[in-house]
Amino acid sequence: MEISTQVPHFKNLFSGKKGQNLGIVNSVNYEIPGIFKLESGKTLSNVRIEYEMYGKMNPDKSNVILICHALTGDAHAAGFHSGDKKPGWWNILIGPNKAFDTERYCIVCSNIIGGCKSSTGPSSISPETGKPYGISFPILTIADMVNAQKKLVEHLGVKQLFAVAGGSMGGMQVLQWTVSYPEMVKKAIAIATTASTTPQQIAFGAIGRKAITDDPKWNGGNYYGKKIPAQGLALARMIGHITYLSDASMQKKFGRAQQEKEGPDLSKIHLEASSKISSKTSSEAYLKTSSEASSEASSEASLETSSEASLDTSSEAFSETFPDNFSNFQVESYLNHQGDTFTKRFDANSYLYITKAVDFFDLSKNGSLIEGFSGVTAKYLVISITSDWLYPPYQSQEIVSALTANGVDAKYEEIRSQYGHDAFLLEEGQLNYLIRGFLSQILVSDIMYQSFYSVSRNETIENASTLMVKKKVNHLPVVSEDGKLEGIVTSWDITKAVACKITELDEIITRNVKYVFSGDKIETASSIMEDYSISALPVIDFENRVIGMVTSESISALIGKFG
Ligand SMILES: CC(=O)SCCNC(=O)CCNC(=O)[C@H](O)C(C)(C)COP(=O)(O)OP(=O)(O)OC[C@H]1O[C@@H](n2cnc3c(N)ncnc32)[C@H](O)[C@@H]1OP(=O)(O)O
Ligand SMILES: N[C@@H](CCO)C(=O)O
Known part of the structure; x- marks a missing residue:
């Protein structure tokens, strides 16, 4: 036998090179064969999972890292879709020489089931009725999302994931993976998350859902091809978005500043700009819905509807409440913008189902998290954010304590940041440093x-x-x-x-x-x-x-x- 005499390639293990972007990436759709059984006992058929993959699998497929997205994320975690100016949501961490180094690892990210980005969810067509599921879609749990991801991982021929990582609801999926399939996860990275949703978190979810279901256009979840419940959905996002920021970051971003009175009204500029910028997103989302509702005519109608509906949201909010010359704080304008853009990229029913799945999440067993984690074997990195008041650091510390009590090798790190909960999407330097260190032990x-x-x-x-x-x-x-x-x-x-x-x-x-x-x-x-x-x-x-x-x-x- 000859073992080649050249020195093996050490790749970029210690290169210290600056991270690079991935360039153009594409999504792939996988359909789970047969019937997919949910935790509730209900079943779904023809379940589709949208995913993206960056980097190459090694010969034994032992270098695969699964990335789990947060509440309103999707499979597009890094790189650019053709024509897009903004990259995927975790582009700061995924790419050549970044913490999730695509020269070394193969990164897979899938859109959760229940979502509205090409994985099966409430806006998909039910094979039984030929119509969108709406609220006839079965109740979902985080475990269901993970079970669907497991089908995808198996389909890709991966026996064990080198790591699973995610923040917020993505972190819940990480925890669930290591509980449901301990033998399949080598390393786990859970950021800004909890093992058991608290009453405060449930309360914010409940208000968001009420905003949607109280919008007359929600119409019992049956609005596909008609006006969407944009006002309720925007309001749900505005409430949610406040919890993703912090007191300090809002002070820094806006103070008590007001939008310019003289010159152009920024809130209108943002609304106009967003309807233009998001017209592609909007047409994709609602073309999908309406093509699933199977008529080209209705796709045009719903495209028009979706942009009308979102403009309605703001004009109603302002004209009904305030006279024209009333001042508008920057933070108000900002929240309006966040609410408005959200209605162009997200489905209201998906929001209801996914937030409910978050609320159901509780990994404790017989009231004990230690018992809940009893089978976990993965090596853990748990990261919290100092200014995160939605998933405060004590909840990450509870995870680490319960893991450690089970003899699991679990490391706790706290990111110092004023960004609040969304720091897991923004703190490039600290996250790259911590994750790279955790992942980059040299392997065979x-x-x-x-x-x-x-x-x-x-x-x-x-x-x-x-x-x-x-x-x-x-x-x-x-x-x-x-x-x-x-x-x-x-x-x-x-x-x-x-x-x-x-x-x-x-x-x-x-x-x-x-x-x-x-x-x-x-x-x-x-x-x-x-x-x-x-x-x-x-x-x-x-x-x-x-x-x-x-x-x-x-x-x-x-x-x-x-x-
Ligand atoms: C896995 C996942 O979580 S994926 C989902 C992540 N994405 C989201 O949650 C989308 C909405 N969230 C955000 O935008 C989050 O704040 C972040 C973390 C992603 C981005 O944070 P930052 O870079 O700090 O952006 P910021 O919060 O300042 O928002 C910028 C937007 O607000 C707009 N804006 C800023 N100030 C104002 C204002 N006074 N009036 C109106 N709009 C304003 C900007 O024009 C910009 O608009 P754009 O996003 O349409 O380009
Ligand atoms: N802002 C992120 C995090 C929420 O936890 C999202 O919308 O998915």
Whole structure:
């Protein structure tokens, strides 16, 4: 066997290069075959999951990181969609040389079920009725979202995720993953989240939902192809958005400043600009809804409707309440803008279902979070934000305490920020630093040789020794016809065999062979080598197929280079 003599590629482990953007990225849609069962016992069929993937999977698919989005996020976590000026929502962290380094990891992000960004949700067409589900969509839980993601992960052929990461509701999915499928998650990163939704969080969710359901245009959830409940949805977002900021960030952003009286009215500029900028988003969202409602005519109607409805929201709010010359604080204008733009990108029924799933979330068992986390094995990084009053730091500390009580390796970090809850979307420097440190232990995959020679157990000792001499190697993994590891022979075994006049390789193979996985830390490989006095280990995948070799020389070279 030859293990290629070149020094393995150390990639950008210690490069300190500045992060780069991914360029143009695309979404992919996957349909879960058969019936998808929900926690409630209800079922869905033809369930679609929209996802994006950045970076390449390594041969044994052990470098995959699943990113879980927050309440109103989607699969588009990084890079740019063609024609877009803004990148995906976690572009600060995902890309070459960023914490979620796409040169090293394969990043997958999917839109949750229940959402309105091409995964199956209330605005999708029910295969049974041929109409949008509306509120006939079954009740959802965070576990349902995770179960759907698991189907996607299986479809991608990934046996174990290198990591799962997310903030806010994304953090809840992270926690749920490690509870529901402990064997499938190696590392977990939960940011600005809770393991059990508090009454205060539920209260804010309830007000948002009431704003929507009290809007007459909500119409019992049956508004597709008609005027959307823009006013209620905008109000829900305005309430929600206040909880994503902090007292300090609002002071800093707006103070008591008022919108300019002289010159153009900024709130109108923003409204006009947003209806133009978001016309693509709006047409995509509602074309989707109405094409699902199956008529081109209705798609035009609903496109018109969606922009009319959102303009209605603000004009009603201002004209009915205040005379024209009343002052308008900047913070009011800002919230109006946030509410208005939200109506152009989000479905009101999805908002109801998803916020309810958040409210249901409670991982404690018999009132005990320690019991709830009893099966968790993933290594954890839990991050909170000093100014987050929606998911305050004590809730992250409770997670860490309960994990630690179960013997889980859990690290707690606090980001110092004035941004409030949404700091998990904004604090580029601190997040990159903490996440990179947590993820970037050197792995076998970083130093293994992917080109190697092997022999079959039916080989003669003469042929095996000729191969070793010719290719200048001391270890040959013995593999079956389908590449599965059966044993190993070393040059020392061959020397002994020659001395004892043994001719068949089969007689000298070490069958109780030590091996590693490509996702193992190099410390693991190095301690096996030390404990058993061996200088090379086959690297196998989860099917027991040999995919590479790691040698003591390659580890020494790494230590020499960076130690
Ligand atoms: C996984 C996920 O969570 S995905 C969902 C994340 N995205 C969102 O939540 C979208 C809405 N949220 C936000 O915009 C969040 O505040 C953030 C965290 C994403 C962005 O934060 P920041 O960069 O600080 O932006 P900021 O909060 O200042 O908002 C900027 C917008 O407000 C507008 N704005 C600022 N001041 C005013 C004002 N006085 N009057 C009207 N509009 C204003 C800006 O023009 C800008 O509009 P645009 O987004 O249409 O371009
Ligand atoms: N602002 C983010 C975080 C909410 O938790 C969102 O809308 O998804």
